[in-house]
Amino acid sequence: MALHCSRACKQYLLHLAQDNIEFRLPSPFWVLNNVSEDDVLSIMGRTVCAKSVFELWGHGRTPSELQASLQKYPADDMAPFIQKESTYKINVYTFNKTLVFKDRIKKIDALEFLPFQGKVNLKNPEHIFCLLEDYGSDPNNIPDEPFCVYFGRWIADGQRVLIRSHSVKTRHFIGNTSMDAGLSFIMANHARVKAHDLVFDPFVGTGSLLVACSHFGAYVCGTDIDYNTIHGIGKASRKNQKWRGPDENIRANLRQYETEQFYVDVLVSDSSKAIWRQGPLFDAIITDPPYGIRESTRRTGSQKESSKPAEDFGGESHVPVSMAYHLSDIFSDLLSFAAHCLVIGGRLVYWLPVYRPEYREEIVPLHPCLRLVSNCEQTLSSHTSRRLITMEKMKEVEVREQALVLESRFSPYQGHNAFREKYFSGITKRSGKSDGSTLVNGSD
Numbered sequence: 001m002a003l004h005c006s007r008a009c010k011q012y013l014l015h016l017a018q019d020n021i022e023f024r025l026p027s028p029f030w031v032l033n034n035v036s037e038d039d040v041l042s043i044m045g046r047t048v049c050a051k052s053v054f055e056l057w058g059h060g061r062t063p064s065e066l067q068a069s070l071q072k073y074p075a076d077d078m079a080p081f082i083q084k085e086s087t088y089k090i091n092v093y094t095f096n097k098t099l100v101f102k103d104r105i106k107k108i109d110a111l112e113f114l115p116f117q118g119k120v121n122l123k124n125p126e127h128i129f130c131l132l133e134d135y136g137s138d139p140n141n142i143p144d145e146p147f148c149v150y151f152g153r154w155i156a157d158g159q160r161v162l163i164r165s166h167s168v169k170t171r172h173f174i175g176n177t178s179m180d181a182g183l184s185f186i187m188a189n190h191a192r193v194k195a196h197d198l199v200f201d202p203f204v205g206t207g208s209l210l211v212a213c214s215h216f217g218a219y220v221c222g223t224d225i226d227y228n229t230i231h232g233i234g235k236a237s238r239k240n241q242k243w244r245g246p247d248e249n250i251r252a253n254l255r256q257y258e259t260e261q262f263y264v265d266v267l268v269s270d271s272s273k274a275i276w277r278q279g280p281l282f283d284a285i286i287t288d289p290p291y292g293i294r295e296s297t298r299r300t301g302s303q304k305e306s307s308k309p310a311e312d313f314g315g316e317s318h319v320p321v322s323m324a325y326h327l328s329d330i331f332s333d334l335l336s337f338a339a340h341c342l343v344i345g346g347r348l349v350y351w352l353p354v355y356r357p358e359y360r361e362e363i364v365p366l367h368p369c370l371r372l373v374s375n376c377e378q379t380l381s382s383h384t385s386r387r388l389i390t391m392e393k394m395k396e397v398e399v400r401e402q403a404l405v406l407e408s409r410f411s412p413y414q415g416h417n418a419f420r421e422k423y424f425s426g427i428t429k430r431s432g433k434s435d436g437s438t439l440v441n442g443s444d
Helices: 037-044 063-071 075-081 101-109 161-165 181-190 208-215 227-231 250-256 327-341 399-404 412-416 419-431
Strands: 010-016 029-035 050-060 087-095 127-134 148-157 198-201 219-224 263-268 282-287 298-301 321-324 342-355 370-379 384-393
Touching: 010 037, 010 148, 029 037, 029 050, 037 050, 037 148, 050 063, 050 127, 063 148, 087 101, 161 181, 181 208, 181 342, 181 370, 181 384, 198 208, 208 219, 208 250, 208 263, 208 282, 227 263, 250 263, 282 327, 327 342, 327 370, 327 384, 342 419, 384 419
Parallel strands: 087 127, 198 219, 198 282, 219 263, 282 342
Antiparallel strands: 010 029, 010 050, 050 148, 127 148, 298 321, 342 384, 370 384
């Protein structure tokens, strides 16, 4: 998201959430420079990765440094929020340490040098101020005093309430690989999904990504090779439920969150086969392809394509058979599809599973019409992870570029076709067993 100073630019303090998202940073507090309040409000209106944002008035490593910093804050910027007719309250937040109520009151009393003229109102104040203390990220080595102390005016909270309200635990229709709500909204934000966009998921599964995108007012559709999942029939994924109910389907999920009006449709289709008309159709393509762990990587074919016909095969068959679909082919087809069917400026967001000992930047699949925007890692185990890849379409596909993508430098992922075997071999080495118990998301 591009930031610009639509109002006077100040310093802001962003409090990141570290419980669900692995940032690997020494502190959950980020100081933002050269941004406006409008900028941070637009960010907080979408993000599920941040808890709150504050207008930073001062900070320091000790109480005296904090006081000196606060006394340097421009009086004109402070004046609108400390008027006699205003009401306020001060909260104390600590990271990696719990303070008893008595200690919190002492810290608030130590701020009496601030020129507040209004009345304290704990229930419904006009302005909320916060004292935030950072005690590091090591729960086994908590210091007596904080590494840094911040004070500022609360601006807004993030949208982490969406993680709870859209939890798969309370969702009407789920599967074995239903994407976590928080990750679904992160993917929608990476794709910059907005109202009236048309968003497509070629491995739609139970539609978790469609749910997240429809929350932002986008029209959503998808395909999947699994007939039972698309039609909401077969065995249930919930404990103590053998079969799916009559209204367990993707459309019912959107109805649950009151976004059914944005549901276009879902189809039973093989992502390796072309079913869409040529030309740009979608504003965003967001997906989590199968990795071969909990969901098989397969495509449809015919007996003629199969290297070993069935024993009872007596002639040409019109019934599709399931065939192997290598991971490198999945991502090659996905990028080619995105290059042809995204609008200019549209984004492709997908998960790329990798074997960490062999990972290098060069294995990320490329396409001459797609620009790599970001590459983020989510660790799954000591030896496996998946990369959240975001790409943006820069130009339309030309004939000469269709041949270019066949070059080896545009298909470097082939070494990861054995991701399933490497995944389970790592588990076997740790546990000494032949079957693994760790599960990985995929195909939703």
